[in-house]
Amino acid sequence: MKYDVIIGCEVHVQLLTRSKAFCSCPNNFGGAPNSRVCPRCLGLPGSLPVPNRDMISSAIKAGLALHCKIAELTKFDRKNYMYPDLPKAYQISQFDMPVCAGGYLEVTADGQSRKIGIIRVHMEEDAGKNIHAQGGLNMSYVDYNRAGTPLLEIVSEPDIRSAEEAVNYVQSLREIMRFLDVSDCNMEEGSLRCDANINLWIYEDEKRFATPIVEVKNMNSFKAMKSALEYEAERQLDEWREKHLTLQAVGKTTRGWNDDRGETVLQRMKEEAADYRYFPEPDIKPISISQNLIKQIKQSIPELPEQKRGRFVQDYGIAQEAAEALTQSKALCDYFEEAARGYQEPKRIANWILSEVKKLLNEKQMSIEQFPVPARQVTELLRIVDAGTISGKIAKDVFAEMAASRKSAAELVETKGLAQISDTGELEDVVEKIIRENPSTVADFKAGKQKALQHLMGQIMNATKGKANPQVTIRLIKAKISGN
Amino acid sequence: MIDDKTLQSVLALCKFSLSDREKEHFKQQIGDILSYVETLNQVDTRSIDPDLGKSLESMSLRQDKAAVGLPTEQVAGLSAHFQDSFFTVPRIIEEMDEITEES
Ligand SMILES: [Zn+2]
Numbered sequence: 001m002k003y004d005v006i007i008g009c010e011v012h013v014q015l016l017t018r019s020k021a022f023c024s025c026p027n028n029f030g031g032a033p034n035s036r037v038c039p040r041c042l043g044l045p046g047s048l049p050v051p052n053r054d055m056i057s058s059a060i061k062a063g064l065a066l067h068c069k070i071a072e073l074t075k076f077d078r079k080n081y082m083y084p085d086l087p088k089a090y091q092i093s094q095f096d097m098p099v100c101a102g103g104y105l106e107v108t109a110d111g112q113s114r115k116i117g118i119i120r121v122h123m124e125e126d127a128g129k130n131i132h133a134q135g136g137l138n139m140s141y142v143d144y145n146r147a148g149t150p151l152l153e154i155v156s157e158p159d160i161r162s163a164e165e166a167v168n169y170v171q172s173l174r175e176i177m178r179f180l181d182v183s184d185c186n187m188e189e190g191s192l193r194c195d196a197n198i199n200l201w202i203y204e205d206e207k208r209f210a211t212p213i214v215e216v217k218n219m220n221s222f223k224a225m226k227s228a229l230e231y232e233a234e235r236q237l238d239e240w241r242e243k244h245l246t247l248q249a250v251g252k253t254t255r256g257w258n259d260d261r262g263e264t265v266l267q268r269m270k271e272e273a274a275d276y277r278y279f280p281e282p283d284i285k286p287i288s289i290s291q292n293l294i295k296q297i298k299q300s301i302p303e304l305p306e307q308k309r310g311r312f313v314q315d316y317g318i319a320q321e322a323a324e325a326l327t328q329s330k331a332l333c334d335y336f337e338e339a340a341r342g343y344q345e346p347k348r349i350a351n352w353i354l355s356e357v358k359k360l361l362n363e364k365q366m367s368i369e370q371f372p373v374p375a376r377q378v379t380e381l382l383r384i385v386d387a388g389t390i391s392g393k394i395a396k397d398v399f400a401e402m403a404a405s406r407k408s409a410a411e412l413v414e415t416k417g418l419a420q421i422s423d424t425g426e427l428e429d430v431v432e433k434i435i436r437e438n439p440s441t442v443a444d445f446k447a448g449k450q451k452a453l454q455h456l457m458g459q460i461m462n463a464t465k466g467k468a469n470p471q472v473t474i475r476l477i478k479a480k481i482s483g484n
Numbered sequence: 485m486i487d488d489k490t491l492q493s494v495l496a497l498c499k500f501s502l503s504d505r506e507k508e509h510f511k512q513q514i515g516d517i518l519s520y521v522e523t524l525n526q527v528d529t530r531s532i533d534p535d536l537g538k539s540l541e542s543m544s545l546r547q548d549k550a551a552v553g554l555p556t557e558q559v560a561g562l563s564a565h566f567q568d569s570f571f572t573v574p575r576i577i578e579e580m581d582e583i584t585e586e587s
Contacts, residue, residue: 017548024551033569038553042562054548082499084573130576141570275497 001241002203005233006210007166007196008158011173012151013183014126014191015058021125021150022049022092022284029189033143041148043088048283051076055123055150056099058182060289060297062152063100063121065176065304070294074099075286076123079276084142085128093124093153095278097286105156105176106306107168108324116169117157126151152183158197163229167222170194175305179330187221194219198229199247200236211236212250216264218257228257232264308333316346325354331368338375343382352378356396360403373402381409388469389419420469424476427460427468431476434459442481453477485515 020027023040039047063070077095103118128147133139154173160166174185174192185192196219200211216232219225232255239245255264280286303311305327312323312333326336336353340346357378361371381402385395390413398412405412413419421427434456435442445452456477460468491511495502502510556569565572 019546019548019550023553024546024549025553026550032556034559034571035556035569036553037559041553042559044562050544050546052548053545056545080497082497084571084576131570132576138575139572140574140576141567141572143570275493277497 001237003237004201005162005198005229006158006201007160007163007198007229009154009156009160009166009169010195010197011154011156011170012193013154013173013177013185015055015150015152016181016183017052017054017058017150019052020148021052021055021123023047023148025148027149028145029191031145033141034145036145037147041087042144049092049281051284051287052150056287056289057293057297058150058180059099059121059123059152060294061180061301062154062177062182063103064294064298065180065301066100066103066105066118066121066154068100068103068118068121070289071097071099071101073097073286073288076281076284077278078281079124079278081276083127084140085130085144085147087128087144087147091125091127092281092284093278094122098122099289105169105172107165107172108306108309114159114165116159116165119155119157121152121154124151124153125149163226163233166196166229167226170225171222172305175328179302179304194225196225196229197252198232198236200233200240202240209240209244210247211240212245212247213252214264215252215254216257217254217267220259224257224259227259227262228264231257231262235264302330312336312350316340316350318347318350322347322350322354326350329368335368335371335375339378341379343379348382349378352382356399360400364403371403372406373399377402377409384409384413388471389413391420391466391470394418394420394466418467420467421464421472424472427464427472427476428480430460430463430468431473431480434463435477435480445481486511486518 015027017027019025020041023038025036025038025041028036040049060070074094075097076092078090079093079095080090082089098120100121101119103121104115105118106113107116126146126149128142128144131141131143133141156169160169170192177183177185177192183191187193196216197213198216199213202209202211214232214236216228219228254267256267257263258265308327309320309323312318312326313320318326326332332353335357336350339353340349343349357368357371357373361368378399381395381399384390385392390398398409398416398418401407401412401416402409407415438456438459441452441455445456453474457470457473460473460477488507488511491507491514494514560566560569563571
């Protein structure tokens with residue numbers, strides 16, 4: 001059976017402003033419950049919202065990076081619903097005049113890139129947090145620290161064609177938001193939340209059938225997202241085979257991903273809950289956005305991952321894959337560029353960062369921002385290798401030591417006496433001794449067995465604790481044996 | 485006068501319940517208010533420039549500066565239901581109930 005998977009994503013990102021969306025309370029993660037609240041975000045009568053300038057400019061910034069059209073006139077609306085974490089019983093959001101609309105995001109997978117349409121980007125305030133009492137207590141606790149903090153909602157077109165592509169889409173979105181410094185997009189901490197609409201287009205009897213759309217919620221990690229959407233596509237396929245239900249007949253339902261059970265579970269929305277009775281927020285005037293302001297914000301947008309990748313491949317001659325791995329974070333890009341500055345083979349710097357630096361970051365569970373070895377030290381270390389002072393193998397140990405001790409490469413090579421023995425006089429004695437002690441290996445070598453050379457090299461490396469300069473050693477072995 | 489169905493859906497949205505006598509009373513009142521507001525529709529606004537927006541630069545937006553909010557004692561004083569720095573509410577029955585699928 002031929003079919004397509006059709007996915008659209010709704011992503012919420014928390015903005016990194018200092019204060020909340022419509023009041024001056026601090027916008028931070030964590031903290032003592034209800035320690036960052038005021039009459040406005042608690043919805044006390046008579047308090048009025050005043051929009052945060054940076055929330056609006058962040059939204060425009062994000063919209064521009066997503067190739068959206070920025071609205072000349074935008075307004076806020078009230079979305080009405082009753083829930084304890086929403087103190088005003090409405091959420092200030094945007095309904096029919098969102099700040100940005102009609103853009104796209106380029107998603108790269110396996111070296112191929114595809115444009116995923118962005119329907120809209122709008123601003124809204126977050127709700128507080130409910131904590132349900134344990135041990136049979138008949139109450140819930142509410143913390144309003146998060147209430148009124150600014151969010152962007154980014155809605156994609158149903159252009160995504162697989163679970164994997166959905167993950168790539170959200171990861172690219174995260175990358176861009178981080179580069180823009182608009183949001184830290186941490187899925188585990190909830191500063192990036194994603195819901196997805198998914199259904200199948202099934203081609204049968206020369207006709208196309210759409211299965212009922214399912215909104216999948218509660219995907220709290222990229223791994224969960226991939227599993228949930230893969231599961232859901234399979235489930236819909238089975239359901240189609242069994243019942244032939246179409247979108248026209250069933251409409252849309254909501255299912256929550258249950259990570260422990262590895263399945264999506266049907267959820268029922270109270271019918272009236274969907275009636276949000278949007279109306280224009282009377283306490284905030286519509287906002288017109290000038291071309292001048294858009295121009296200013298445009299100029300503040302840094303080079304984005306997509307452009308960086310192109311430039312890295314072009315200017316540094318590194319592979320596309322390496323460029324993709326480096327552009328995972330802005331800090332990693334900066335680290336690479338600083339290390340590569342003035343160095344002849346940027347490719348080697350890239351490889352070093354992607355293997356040795358990444359390895360240590362994983363081991364120490366730290367981010368590149370916390371990494372103790374300055375980028376220029378990577379350059380220095382590779383220069384020491386280039387000069388033949390130490391081998392590439394020893395350089396790896398030195399690097400780990402640099403990260404642990406915060407000493408420079410030169411200092412460690414010096415104090416630990418790691419410099420290779422390139423002095424022929426010193427090496428000659430060792431080579432002669434090894435040749436003397438291994439007559440049969442020497443005979444093998446003379447008979448043309450390459451392995452014999454490696455064996456002799458190994459013995460010499462052992463005797464010098466790995467410090468013998470390989471090139472010089474090989475030259476000496478060959479000269480000694482043929483001279484015999 | 486609004487009809488029963490409309491009143492019923494408004495009550496559900498507000499999480500209100502009314503006695504039958506009150507229902508009749510409010511059907512009349514809400515109807516009167518709506519028709520009063522409807523009179524606004526008689527004004528011809530076609531020639532009026534909406535001039536809704538003010539430019540972002542000139543509008544009174546807030547600089548993104550954080551300030552300390554209410555002290556906890558004051559927050560606590562706002563509600564009779566406050567415990568261990570939390571507001572307390574009757575146990576929340578999830579809006580989204582997990583239901584078992586009919587097989
Ligand atoms: Zn506040």
